[in-house]
Amino acid sequence: MSKLNSNIPAGELTQKWTKYKSSVPLVNPANKRSLEVIVVGSGLAGASAAATLAEMGYKVKCFCFQDSPRRAHSIAAQGGINAAKNYQNDGDSTYRLFYDTIKGGDYRAREANVHRLAEVSANIIDQCVAQGVPLAREYGGLLDNRSFGGTQVQRTFYAAGQTGQQLLLGAYSALERQVGMGKVQMYTRHEMLDVVVIDGKARGIIARNLITGELERHFGHAVVLGTGGYGNVFYLSTNAMGSNVTAAWKVHKKGAFFANPCYTQIHPTCIPVSGDHQSKLTLMSESLRNDGRIWVPKKKDDTRKASDIPEDERDYYLERRYPAFGNLVPRDVASRAAKERCDAGYGVGSSKLAVYLDFKANTERYGRIEASKAGNHNPDKETCMRLGTAVIKEKYGNLFDMYAQITGENPYETPMRIYPAVHYTMGGVWVDYDLMTTIPGLYCTGEANFSDHGANRLGASALMQGLADGYFVLPYTIGSYLSKEIATKPIPTDHPAFVEAENEVKATIDKFLSINGTKSVDHFHKRLGHIMWEKCGMARNREGLTQAIQEIQDLRKEFWADVKVPGSADEFNPELEKAHRVADFIELGELMCKDALNREESCGGHFREEHQTEEGEAKRDDENFAYVAAWEYKGVSQFELHKEELNYENIKVAQRNYK
Amino acid sequence: MSTGNMNLTLQVWRQKNSKSTGKLVDYKLSDISPDMSFLEMFDVLNEQLITKGEEPVVFDHDCREGICGMCSMFINGQPHGPKDLVTTCQLHMRSFKDGDTIVVEPWRAKAFPVIKDLAVDRSAFDRVIAAGGFVSVNTGNAQDANNLPIPKSKADAAFEAAACIGCGACVATCKNASAMLFVSAKISQLALLPQGQPERYRRVQSMVAQMDEEGFGNCTNTGACEAECPKGISLENIARMNRDYLSAKFISEEEV
Ligand SMILES: Cc1cc2nc3c(=O)[nH]c(=O)nc-3n(C[C@H](O)[C@H](O)[C@H](O)COP(=O)(O)OP(=O)(O)OC[C@H]3O[C@@H](n4cnc5c(N)ncnc54)[C@H](O)[C@@H]3O)c2cc1C
Ligand code: SF4
Ligand code: FES
Numbered sequence: 009m010s011k012l013n014s015n016i017p018a019g020e021l022t023q024k025w026t027k028y029k030s031s032v033p034l035v036n037p038a039n040k041r042s043l044e045v046i047v048v049g050s051g052l053a054g055a056s057a058a059a060t061l062a063e064m065g066y067k068v069k070c071f072c073f074q075d076s077p078r079r080a081h082s083i084a085a086q087g088g089i090n091a092a093k094n095y096q097n098d099g100d101s102t103y104r105l106f107y108d109t110i111k112g113g114d115y116r117a118r119e120a121n122v123h124r125l126a127e128v129s130a131n132i133i134d135q136c137v138a139q140g141v142p143l144a145r146e147y148g149g150l151l152d153n154r155s156f157g158g159t160q161v162q163r164t165f166y167a168a169g170q171t172g173q174q175l176l177l178g179a180y181s182a183l184e185r186q187v188g189m190g191k192v193q194m195y196t197r198h199e200m201l202d203v204v205v206i207d208g209k210a211r212g213i214i215a216r217n218l219i220t221g222e223l224e225r226h227f228g229h230a231v232v233l234g235t236g237g238y239g240n241v242f243y244l245s246t247n248a249m250g251s252n253v254t255a256a257w258k259v260h261k262k263g264a265f266f267a268n269p270c271y272t273q274i275h276p277t278c279i280p281v282s283g284d285h286q287s288k289l290t291l292m293s294e295s296l297r298n299d300g301r302i303w304v305p306k307k308k309d310d311t312r313k314a315s316d317i318p319e320d321e322r323d324y325y326l327e328r329r330y331p332a333f334g335n336l337v338p339r340d341v342a343s344r345a346a347k348e349r350c351d352a353g354y355g356v357g358s359s360k361l362a363v364y365l366d367f368k369a370n371t372e373r374y375g376r377i378e379a380s381k382a383g384n385h386n387p388d389k390e391t392c393m394r395l396g397t398a399v400i401k402e403k404y405g406n407l408f409d410m411y412a413q414i415t416g417e418n419p420y421e422t423p424m425r426i427y428p429a430v431h432y433t434m435g436g437v438w439v440d441y442d443l444m445t446t447i448p449g450l451y452c453t454g455e456a457n458f459s460d461h462g463a464n465r466l467g468a469s470a471l472m473q474g475l476a477d478g479y480f481v482l483p484y485t486i487g488s489y490l491s492k493e494i495a496t497k498p499i500p501t502d503h504p505a506f507v508e509a510e511n512e513v514k515a516t517i518d519k520f521l522s523i524n525g526t527k528s529v530d531h532f533h534k535r536l537g538h539i540m541w542e543k544c545g546m547a548r549n550r551e552g553l554t555q556a557i558q559e560i561q562d563l564r565k566e567f568w569a570d571v572k573v574p575g576s577a578d579e580f581n582p583e584l585e586k587a588h589r590v591a592d593f594i595e596l597g598e599l600m601c602k603d604a605l606n607r608e609e610s611c612g613g614h615f616r617e618e619h620q621t622e623e624g625e626a627k628r629d630d631e632n633f634a635y636v637a638a639w640e641y642k643g644v645s646q647f648e649l650h651k652e653e654l655n656y657e658n659i660k661v662a663q664r665n666y667k
Numbered sequence: 668m669s670t671g672n673m674n675l676t677l678q679v680w681r682q683k684n685s686k687s688t689g690k691l692v693d694y695k696l697s698d699i700s701p702d703m704s705f706l707e708m709f710d711v712l713n714e715q716l717i718t719k720g721e722e723p724v725v726f727d728h729d730c731r732e733g734i735c736g737m738c739s740m741f742i743n744g745q746p747h748g749p750k751d752l753v754t755t756c757q758l759h760m761r762s763f764k765d766g767d768t769i770v771v772e773p774w775r776a777k778a779f780p781v782i783k784d785l786a787v788d789r790s791a792f793d794r795v796i797a798a799g800g801f802v803s804v805n806t807g808n809a810q811d812a813n814n815l816p817i818p819k820s821k822a823d824a825a826f827e828a829a830a831c832i833g834c835g836a837c838v839a840t841c842k843n844a845s846a847m848l849f850v851s852a853k854i855s856q857l858a859l860l861p862q863g864q865p866e867r868y869r870r871v872q873s874m875v876a877q878m879d880e881e882g883f884g885n886c887t888n889t890g891a892c893e894a895e896c897p898k899g900i901s902l903e904n905i906a907r908m909n910r911d912y913l914s915a916k917f918i919s920e921e922e923v
Binding site for chain 2: 077135138188249414479526582
């Protein structure tokens with residue numbers, strides 16, 4: 009257990025980070041120039057870290073598998089980013105953001121990390137605005153805010169429904185500026201397939217050039233992963249098609265512990281599945297819950313059109329069950345409530361696996377305000393709807409268009425049909441306060457690590473965490489390690505550890521290409537996704553999880569005996585890329601089920617049917633499970649559990665209550 | 668739900684690598700659902716090719732939500748296909764008819780060489796951004812965000828320009844393979860904002876120089892780029908860029 013030291017600095021919570029920053033050893037500029045850092049990932053976490061490290065003077069190499077760093081999955085984030093600015097004067101503060109995040113995470117996150125996150129949140133907004141990120145503004149020229157779930161203040165900054173795009177383009181421009189100055193070397197269409205560990209320290213990576221198929225060895229004094237989340241283990245998720253766990257899984261197999269893998273976030277408002285051809289699911293941002301009301305018919309199996317169901321025959325079940333937070337309860341609560349209604353037979357649409365998200369009431373309300381601004385204090389309904397629609401369009405236009413494109417329905421006229429879908433993974437590579445993994449010199453940032461969100465992430469907090477890690481945390485904490493590495497000369501990449509790692513990767517590739525089975529990689533991915541969704545999804549139980557573990561082990565054997573990977577190793581071969589990813593997803597899936605089985609409680613996104621209150625709410629067991637479950641890889645299907653106890657010194661642990 | 672009843676003939680550009688010459692190859696597809704996206708239809712094709720022991724078609728894609736800019740097919744002579752303001756990944760088969768023949772080719776431009784089949788190399792765009800598409804501000808130097816009020820109209824206009832997804836459809840559709848719409852969108856975003864002013868003229872000069880160096884063609888004002896841009900980026904941006912470029916020439920060296 010000695011390996012699991014979270015390295016949280018001593019002292020009072022609010023002073024820890026300030027003291028840390030002023031006492032962390034510094035590296036002088038001349039030494040920085042000879043220290044090389046590898047950053048894998050160019051999303052918010054990776055691009056911000058790579059740019060900032062280069063600005064500080066380190067030599068940086070940055071990798072991504074897309075054709076441009078600007079296309080990292082962060083680009084798709086819609087709704088917004090939190091920051092404790094209190095611009096709305098509604099009582100927000102660093103403490104409140106800290107408190108909301110710990111509570112939203114169902115008391116399964118580290119206090120010190122979360123407090124630091126809340127502290128730097130305000131700097132992120134300043135930084136992004138300085139870069140020219142066009143965040144939404146009010147007529148007075150100041151920044152606008154909206155509300156997100158799990159909070160009662162307005163602290164979410166946004167750029168229409170394209171916040172991730174604008175923030176990433178900001179980080180990307182900072183990164184490209186360093187590329188232009190020759191301080192970052194960018195490797196696009198490259199995939200990291202292993203980490204190289206020498207004398208117990210991370211010293212480089214093996215990457216495949218996806219165009220030529222060539223395997224490359226890259227040295228670094230330190231390696232940073234900002235490789236995103238693993239939601240695609242479910243096959244269908246809101247993640248981009250390429251999002252995967254491979255980088256994180258490879259380092260796990262080389263000694264980095266993997267923490268809380270079972271904590272997955274199922275987002276309540278996504279476009280429902282329309283058929284077997286479906287390749288991904290599309291999110292309808294949480295921000296829509298600001299202005300949309302969620303309901304199902306009060307009558308079972310009601311087949312009437314939404315517009316034909318009168319007001320008093322509608323069940324606004326979130327407002328009914330959670331009057332204090334209403335439609336803005338956290339995601340895990342909202343998702344389970346939707347599942348509960350659909351399972352009970354009140355679902356809508358042809359699949360019956362959907363609920364309505366209705367904008368009518370607020371459209372009318374906005375219309376009335378607009379009319380009144382224009383001097384019309386007694387507008388008719390049609391005028392209200394017309395003016396209100398324009399307001400809704402400005403706020404959410406791109407989301408409404410996307411919905412119309414995908415479903416062929418007009419959401420300005422009929423309510424959206426939505427259903428929960430896999431969206432985000434709170435679990436990930438275990439890191440200490442410095443964001444260092446259990447392999448010295450290997451760091452992990454953004455969605456790929458496990459820190460900050462506990463068992464459930466609040467909306468608009470992933471963008472905040474990714475940028476906090478990359479701009480403001482890692483660039484400091486990595487200094488504490490690198491300051492001790494100034495005497496380390498670059499290790500030549502013909503070192504046996506590099507050769508061995510490359511040979512391992514090559515052997516795996518040769519194996520894939522030689523199986524020559526009968527089923528495509530996607531075939532196995534879909535089957536894995538099905539097992540995970542049914543047995544390790546929104547609700548889990550002992551029996552299902554036990555079965556799932558067996559089924560996944562069988563699937564793994566079948567995959568390695570019968571997968572068909574066409575083409576060769578020395579060319580652009582997307583099927584080969586997918587084969588690596590799915591092979592790793594299968595192994596991860598097994599660990600997720602084992603973690604879910606071990607955690608005999610319900611908390612946040614992890615809902616064990618055996619552990620619920622009479623009202624169907626999640627029932628935690630703080631006595632026995634107030635710990636981070638960090639798993640050590642011990643060989644195929646073998647994982648050893650290490651526990652990091654969570655201590656709450658500043659927040660009183662309580663049952664979450666959104667009523 | 669899952670299977671539909673559309674039968675289609677696809678003519679798809681197949682090219683082994685950047686050095687080989689390619690050609691259009693015919694494929695028949697049946698039972699396509701109108702609810703499928705265009706790329707899901709390609710997934711079906713690829714699944715069939717793999718099962719038959721043939722090589723699947725390589726195409727770029729990632730988000731499948733119309734935001735990452737990765738997808739890039741030239742469909743029946745139009746980048747991103749027939750619908751306005753829609754990327755290939757957001758195009759759905761309900762936009763086609765049973766029995767249609769659909770021709771699918773890669774982006775074609777000197778600055779975007781084909782890598783394989785439908786995938787092209789758009790790294791020229793990154794290099795244009797690296798030449799000046801940023802505000803030179805290091806992390807940690809920013810003032811409080813609300814110390815700099817920006818009129819909503821300006822912020823909104825900057826946002827509209829910033830909505831460009833870097834897909835390259837504008838280049839692909841232009842007979843000169845000009846990148847003016849893409850480049851001007853970034854220049855406009857920063858020219859409209861106070862943060863972009865200090866480097867405004869320097870930026871336009873270096874980005875335009877890089878654009879020329881990459882081998883993009885000249886703009887002859889045909890407007891095809893605006894018509895095909897999936898994000899509705901306006902030609903006004905090109906006018907703004909041209910104005911700034913001209914002004915930059917008249918501004919003394921030190922100021923630039
Ligand atoms: C549809 C959607 C909407 C969202 N909306 C919001 C929102 O409104 N607010 C919010 O806070 N959060 C939101 N999120 C969550 C948030 O977007 C993500 O958690 C966050 O962007 C992750 O950033 P990241 O930098 O950690 O990883 P990513 O952006 O996923 O980047 C991963 C990077 O790693 C690279 N990479 C991965 N593996 C390898 C490898 N093996 N080799 C080389 N490179 C590799 C990729 O190329 C990429 O550059 C949303 C998520 C989704 C799916
Ligand atoms: S201007 Fe339009 S077409 Fe050109 S790259 Fe940007 S989004 Fe694509
Ligand atoms: S795949 Fe991302 S825009 Fe089409």
